[in-house]
Amino acid sequence: MQTTPVTALLAGRIPVGTAVRVQGWIRTRRDSKAGLSFLHVHDGSCFDPVQVVAPSDLPNYTSDVQRLTTGCSVDVTGTVVASAGAGQSVEVQAASVRVVGWVDDPETYPVAAKRHSFEYLREIAHLRPRTNTFGAIARVRNCLAQAVHRYFHERGFCWIHTPIITASDCEGAGAMFRVSTLDMLNIPRTPAGGVDFSNDFFGKEAFLTVSGQLNVETYACALSKVYTFGPTFRAENSNTTRHLSEFWMIEPEIAFADLAADADLAEDFLKAIFRTLLEERADDMKFFADRIDRSCITRLETFIDASFERMEYTEAIRRLEKAVSDGRAFEFPVRWGCDLQSEHERYLTEELVGRPVVVMNYPKAIKAFYMRLNDDERTVAAMDVLAPGIGEIIGGSQREERLDVLDRRIAEMGLDAAPYWWYRDLRRYGTVPHAGFGLGFERTIIYATGMANIRDVIPFPRAPRTAEF
RNA sequence: UCCCCUAUAGCUCAACGGUAGAGCGAGCGGCUGUUAACCGCUAGGUUCUUGGUUCGAAUCCAAGUGGGGGAGCCA
Secondary structure, eight states, X not given: OOOOOHHHHHTTXXXXXXXXXXXXXXXXXXXXXXXXXXXXXXXXXXSSOEEEEEETTSTTTTTTGGGOOTXXXXXXXXXXXXXXXXXXXXXXXXXXXXXXXXXXXXTTOSSOSSOOOHHHHHTTTTTGGGSHHHHHHHHHHHHHHHHHHHHHHHTTOEEOOOOSEEOOOOOOSSOOOEEOOSOTTSOOBOTTSSBOGGGSTTSSOEEEOSOSHHHHHHHHHHHSEEEEEEEXXXXXXXXXXXXXXXXXXXXXXXXXXXXXXXXXXXXXXXXXXXXXXXXXXHHHHHHIIIIIOTTHHHHHHHHHHSOOEEEEHHHHHHHHHHHHHTTOOOSSOOOTTSOOOHHHHHIIIIIIIXXXXXXXXXXXXXXXXXXXXXXXXXXXXEEEEEETTTEEEEEEEEEOOOHHHHHHHHHHXXXXXXXXXXXXXXXXSSOOOEEEEEEEHHHHHHHHHOOSOGGGSSSSOOBTTBOOO
């Protein structure tokens, strides 16, 4: 007999009277002296468990059913009935309850049917998906990932699988993890005493990618509209609620596009995936609003309805300076040429504008070499999308498509042009204005759910000294 | 990497220099078409480790280890 997902039962898609089979794990068991037990069975297909009513005339009632504890796995067959109790419209009247797997020692089962701290649950990452919160996170995460792909697919974007391993050391967006098969106890040396990487697996130094952008630009300059969505690695020793050593990043790249088009895409894209989330995961979002962050749903609704403010960096500095002169105190000084600190970003989006803000055209000195130099020669076509409650959520830019300018910028920043030969080739052969942005997937989930720590929105977080699972 | 906080029962915490407690969870019993039910009883701790101060340390001090928060870096 086929298994019916709990979500189908609770959504009312299965008529009363239908014979069904439910497979899942026990959340709670309550015995009634009326001669029956109530089993809450969850299978992860939706937020709520289904109530199974197990009558005492089941042959294994005392031997099995009454010994069920939180975490046991069961295989139930029965009939969908209208619930006689409040709290659920339908339930399953069991004809048989087969215990598939017992819980070894209920006394020490780590996931009791009670509140647990997130710190504790991080230590049992293999069992935490059985809790309300982590089940909800998993479904929200999946929903957003599917929404990302659907958004781009429906608009003719091609998903490009940029490499995880990169043998070019030209990414420069932070510390990288080395990939090597060299025997660390017996490292081959060059005559000069350095490491002889010609003996290594790739014949040269290799690392885990810190961004797929440079690679995906090559496909944008052929397929017009592309994006990457995959794991990204940073070996920074940062220990915060907003950083991971391994995280997922979304990086669209569009050809024949300028910074304004990039900002328009960012706005439309964010609104679309959040709209999908509210539509498809109302049950989980209600949980987050009830238990994690009261404002998470209204925050998304406001976000979707608001039009994003566009503001020049120079204007942003002017407004911040005015705020300072009006008595607003910031920990970090405000000056043209400085990068915006989180406190500045939050002031702009939360207090000054009260809506998402796209800050555009930053000083070239604080941005990457590949960003397009503006006519003023002082700024580059970079943008940050700032949102109330989180600050920067997206960073992007129009890319420098003019070879001579690109070379000048590479030299200005003291970089070696040689490794960028293939990146420069794009500017030699049919170059075209193009732009793109990067969105940290886990930070998006944090924003949507109100979860406080990024380690709780990815199944198995990797961070300094953290790779147990 | 820097700064701060913290470590007591399976979990969340109390005890703040004088014999280690509660709630939840667990076991047993009672009660009930129950809703993370309710009532009673029971079991459960070498107070993170090492060293120090003291007649006496969960408590004070030092170092270490684990955990958390903030900063920086960034997505």
